Amino acid sequence: MLTISLGIDVAKDKLDVALYQADKYKLACFSNDKDGWRRLTRWLKKQKAKGVHVCLEATGRYGEGVAWYLHQHGYPVSVVNPARIKAYAQSQLQRNKTDRQDAQVIAHFCATQNPDLWTPPAPEIQELQALVRRLETLKASRTRELNRQQSGLTSQTVLDAIEEHITFLNTQIADIEQRIRDLIDQHPDLREQKELLTSIPGIGDITAATFLAEVPDVSRFETAAQLAAYAGLTPRRHDSGSSIHRRGRLVKIGNSRFRTALYFPALTAMRHNPIACALVARLEARGKKRMTIVGAVMRKLVHLAFGVLKHQRPFDPDYLVNVHGTA
Numbered sequence: 007m008l009t010i011s012l013g014i015d016v017a018k019d020k021l022d023v024a025l026y027q028a029d030k031y032k033l034a035c036f037s038n039d040k041d042g043w044r045r046l047t048r049w050l051k052k053q054k055a056k057g058v059h060v061c062l063e064a065t066g067r068y069g070e071g072v073a074w075y076l077h078q079h080g081y082p083v084s085v086v087n088p089a090r091i092k093a094y095a096q097s098q099l100q101r102n103k104t105d106r107q108d109a110q111v112i113a114h115f116c117a118t119q120n121p122d123l124w125t126p127p128a129p130e131i132q133e134l135q136a137l138v139r140r141l142e143t144l145k146a147s148r149t150r151e152l153n154r155q156q157s158g159l160t161s162q163t164v165l166d167a168i169e170e171h172i173t174f175l176n177t178q179i180a181d182i183e184q185r186i187r188d189l190i191d192q193h194p195d196l197r198e199q200k201e202l203l204t205s206i207p208g209i210g211d212i213t214a215a216t217f218l219a220e221v222p223d224v225s226r227f228e229t230a231a232q233l234a235a236y237a238g239l240t241p242r243r244h245d246s247g248s249s250i251h252r253r254g255r256l257v258k259i260g261n262s263r264f265r266t267a268l269y270f271p272a273l274t275a276m277r278h279n280p281i282a283c284a285l286v287a288r289l290e291a292r293g294k295k296r297m298t299i300v301g302a303v304m305r306k307l308v309h310l311a312f313g314v315l316k317h318q319r320p321f322d323p324d325y326l327v328n329v330h331g332t333a
Contacts, residue, residue: 009120010055013113014062015105016069021046024109025053026117031110038068043075061116063088077126084121091115127222130193135219137189141182142263148175186215205320206310208275208282216267217311230312237265239305272303280323282306
């Protein structure tokens with residue numbers, strides 16, 4: 007039996023919603039603010055949609071407010087990877103794309119696929135995530151300024167302004183990094199998990215913080231392979247018949263922040279982590295290309311991180327357990 011579902015297409019300023027019940031849709035639009043969220047809940051009560059399952063795409067900040075509000079008012083909420091909704095729309099042969107139609111697709115997906123429910127992160131995880139993402143933004147800004155500084159500019163005035171901005175960004179970055187360390191130290195669970203993660207050669211404090219911000223509960227995943235898939239680090243094979251055999255590539259459908267945060271740690275692990283070094287040697291002997299090897303090491307770091315958190319044991323290259331998902 008199909009559930010009663012509400013699909014929400016989230017934009018910065020508005021929410022297009024579709025209530026799916028008895029093979030029919032009821033459509034509405036609300037502002038994406040507290041007043042709009044209140045009007046949405048009043049509208050749902052008027053529709054007598056008891057037990058409605060709410061579903062929206064994981065669109066970042068724009069959808070977080072309404073998801074929180076509805077969860078606090080007792081509605082089961084699912085926050086789904088947009089790639090799943092896109093694939094579902096294609097499977098339904100959807101030819102047109104509007105906000106209203108997107109809301110209907112999300113509602114139908116929710117009713118037929120019954121996605122897992124979303125659980126709001128704890129306050130300290132929310133703060134950690136905000137700090138880590140702010141740090142990411144500041145570092146990206148610094149990289150852009152450093153590139154401008156080396157671009158051949160001849161105006162000393164502009165170069166001085168860039169240097170001043172870089173100095174400011176360095177101060178901000180140092181401050182945010184310290185705040186991240188202080189936050190983790192204030193929460194014993196976070197501190198313990200960080201120490202387990204940083205026991206893995208290649209994973210430092212900030213990478214561990216990013217891991218904890220983007221994967222606050224590793225128990226959500228039954229295996230390390232599932233966690234690697236969440237990060238978009240699953241290799242995709244392309245073999246069809248006897249004539250099509252393309253080089254495998256990473257799927258890259260997953261948490262891009264989590265995946266990106268593992269790139270430089272993987273380069274470090276390739277030099278200092280004995281398990282990663284052994285993996286590199288095997289892949290080089292098979293003639294694998296450099297980026298394929300880096301991707302494999304990133305995936306190996308995810309597996310190692312899953313193992314130390316799952317078993318609550320620091321990294322030990324000599325400790326081998328034959329447990330599914332830890333290799």
